[in-house]
Amino acid sequence: MTIAYDDRDWQAAMRALETMGLHLSAYKRPQLERRLGSFLDREGFPSLERMVSQLRLDRELFLRLHTYLTIHVTEFFRDPPYWEQFRAVVEANPLKRWRIWSAGCSWGAEAVTAGLILENLGQRFEVTGTDSDAVVLERARKGLYRTSDLDKVPDSWRSGFRLRGEYYELMPFKFGTLRFQTHDVVRDDPPGVFDMVICRNVIIYFHTDARRRVLHSLASSLVPGGRLFLGATETFLECRDMGFEVERPSIYRKLSE
Ligand SMILES: C[S@@+](CC[C@H](N)C(=O)[O-])C[C@H]1O[C@@H](n2cnc3c(N)ncnc32)[C@H](O)[C@@H]1O
Incomplete structure (x- = not known):
């Protein structure tokens, strides 16, 4: 499922996440949109707004989102x-x-x-x-x-x-x-x-x-x-x-x- 949102929805979501302590302004937007889109799909949210409302109530969800957006791939002696x-x-x-x-x-x-x-x-x-x-x-x-x-x-x-x-x-x-x-x-x-x-x-x-x-x-x-x-x-x-x-x-x- 691809969730539809416009630039205003996106900016509102970014502002809300920022006030919750999730700082995403440094990230390249296209990549962030892909990642956030797949999180919404995975968690079954129909809109950015619904996700933001739920994040305010659910600390576990917030931590899950943080961990999902910050990619953690690493290995010993990488390269x-x-x-x-x-x-x-x-x-x-x-x-x-x-x-x-x-x-x-x-x-x-x-x-x-x-x-x-x-x-x-x-x-x-x-x-x-x-x-x-x-x-x-x-x-x-x-x-x-x-x-x-x-x-x-x-x-x-x-x-x-x-x-x-x-x-x-x-x-x-x-x-x-x-x-x-x-x-x-x-x-x-x-x-x-x-x-x-x-x-x-x-x-x-x-x-x-x-x-x-x-x-x-x-x-x-x-x-x-x-x-x-x-x-x-x-x-x-x-x-x-x-x-x-x-x-x-x-x-x-x-x-x-
Ligand atoms: C792909 S991993 C790279 C791990 C390791 N440096 C390596 O090359 O194997 C990227 C890491 O950067 C962290 N990261 C992303 N944004 C960050 C920020 N603004 N400040 C500190 N760490 C950040 C992520 O949480 C993630 O653990």
């Missing part, structure tokens, strides 16, 4: 050749302690992958994983993964996990820490100062202005010489203008001011 680049950068530039921010980390696979590589290199680290979706972060904090989540983890990295019941559990790190906190890259100030920001497959969902604002915000959290690690399919054509140089595929180095 392996790029993690080789990460490894090479970290290995060649030992620091007293790597401060790393995984922004838009979903259930944490990316933050954990960074931790596993640093641990393997014997380098000290603090990884902060953030996401705007509190529900998915709960899963990240548990550090328990289904067997299928580990499908693409190379054998050599599996010693980082141990079987606990029907789940795999992340073993404690010796050289570093991993923590997760709620954070919205569009609305919030960066949660600290970092040597590297990993923000992969997040800003591709944002329209040009929002994407640019987020890139500026991520850049502001980096020390001079800090690295920005973007997704495999993301371009950063304006990297020079924003004070970065390409260091390796998908990894950009912030030039000194």
Whole structure:
């Protein structure tokens, strides 16, 4: 079923969602419309207006919508050749302690992958994983993964996990820490100062202005010489203008001011 609505209905729904705490203004509209349309279908709402009325009464529905709209696809060692680049950068530039921010980390696979590589290199680290979706972060904090989540983890990295019941559990790190906190890259100030920001497959969902604002915000959290690690399919054509140089595929180095 395709639900008919006009631009006024759409704007009214966006305003109502905003007041309820669901901030969608950064997203590309066509994609958001597709996703919201399929949520309406799935939940059986005949109109945007009816969905909004029900959302005011039903917190569970609200959380379901939030989780549905923010796409959480992730995996350990996602796009392996790029993690080789990460490894090479970290290995060649030992620091007293790597401060790393995984922004838009979903259930944490990316933050954990960074931790596993640093641990393997014997380098000290603090990884902060953030996401705007509190529900998915709960899963990240548990550090328990289904067997299928580990499908693409190379054998050599599996010693980082141990079987606990029907789940795999992340073993404690010796050289570093991993923590997760709620954070919205569009609305919030960066949660600290970092040597590297990993923000992969997040800003591709944002329209040009929002994407640019987020890139500026991520850049502001980096020390001079800090690295920005973007997704495999993301371009950063304006990297020079924003004070970065390409260091390796998908990894950009912030030039000194
Ligand atoms: C496709 S996942 C990418 C996960 C991981 N970075 C990776 O590449 O495997 C996108 C994540 O970005 C999060 N996200 C979307 N909008 C966000 C925002 N404004 N602030 C923070 N996180 C956001 C979503 O909740 C989702 O978990």
